[in-house]
Amino acid sequence: MYLVLFDVDGTLVDSQHMIVAAMNRAFAAVGRAAPSRAETLSVVGLSLAEAMTRLAGPDVGANAVDTLAHAYKTAYFDLRRSGGDQEPLYPGARAALDALAARDDVLLGLATGKSHRGIRAVLDLHDLNGRFVTIQCADDHPSKPHPAMVLAALAETGVAPERAVILGDTTFDVTMGRSAGIVALGVAWGYHAVEDLAAAGAETVLADYADLMPALARRFAW
Ligand SMILES: [Mg+2]
Structure with a gap:
């Protein structure tokens, strides 16, 4: 069997508008100046506490980090409840998932x-429940780029590292995958620069989802 792991924000769904809006609300809630859009997008993919620490600066205390994280979660939840197509799948994502699901290996x-909670919302929104046999998230693991999530996914599925890949838009995904001993494929449509993904060790950086199956076919000699 092969395992294809997907990052979510910036890889499967384009959640940047929600993330930036929620971040602005969170910082406003604690009376701090909001980070720039670029600063916010640079930390997407990290666990919330880690992201807040980076954005608020090294002198921020643990209490302020907790308050920011809580305010962010509340804002995100409220934004999501307000409706609209706020976390759309990237073009070609569904077709790529379908093509992979058609293979029995x-x-x-x-x-x-x-x-x-965030994962449940995205799976419900896009009717993707049941597609993913292993789901690893920030609630249960140290923040990316720690390899824990990938190692847990390999253990849960029993797939050998050399038959697994991770697809992600940030250097955190690439470093996590490499640290866990699997191949990392970068994607050019997310929140980190292509050259940074390559420098972190991505085997290739996909220009769009149509590139995924050919990249996997090359890697695994399908
Ligand atoms: Mg991401």
Whole structure:
């Protein structure tokens, strides 16, 4: 069996508008100046506490980090409840998932800085429940780029590292995958620069989802 792990934000769904809006609300809630859009997008994929620490600066205390994280979660939840197509799938994502699901030797999984609640919302929104046999998230693991999420996904599925890949838009995904001993494929449509993904060790950086199956076919000699 093969395992294809997907990051979520910036890889499967384009959640940047929600993330930036929620971040602005969170910082406003604690009376701090909001980070720039670029600063916010640079930390997407990290666990919330880690992201907040980076954005608020090294002098921020643990209490402020907790308050920011709580305010962010509340804001995100409220934004999501307000409706609209706020976390759309990237073009070609569904077709790629369908093509992979059509193979009986491929398992799909998620490794994400989202919470359990956030993942449930995305799966419900896009009718993707049941697609992913292993789901690893920030609630249960140290933040990316720690390899824990990938190692847990390999253990849960029993897939050998050399038959697994992670697809992600950030250097956190690439470093996590490499640290866990699997191949990392970068994606050019997310929140980190292509050259940074390559420098972190991505085997290739996909220009769009149509590149995924050919990249996997090359890697695994399908
Ligand atoms: Mg991401």
